[in-house]
Amino acid sequence: MPASTYFVQECPTCGRNLQVRVEYLGKKVVCQHCSAKFRATEPGSEKGPAAMGNSSLSLLERADELLQSAEASGIGVRGSSRDSA
Numbered sequence: 001m002p003a004s005t006y007f008v009q010e011c012p013t014c015g016r017n018l019q020v021r022v023e024y025l026g027k028k029v030v031c032q033h034c035s036a037k038f039r040a041t042e043p044g045s046e047k048g049p050a051a052m053g054n055s056s057l058s059l060l061e062r063a064d065e066l067l068q069s070a071e072a073s074g075i076g077v078r079g080s081s082r083d084s085a
Helices: 049-055 059-073
Strands: 006-010 018-023 028-030 038-040
Touching: none
Parallel strands: none
Antiparallel strands: 006 018, 028 038
């Protein structure tokens, strides 16, 4: 069986480096660490998360954004009617 060729891509959600098979380029993949779904892009391409540079959110900014949206929807807020069910 021939060996597969991999490239490294950073998960846009958790920031971990993932080994992705080249045959998955352009397809949706799932991070094995955080289960985020994203498109596998060619390293160094303009579409890749690493190429976004300053325009992409830092991990802490993304976490803040997710916490605010969860709070706004009542998910995980102590004392809410959803938690007492």
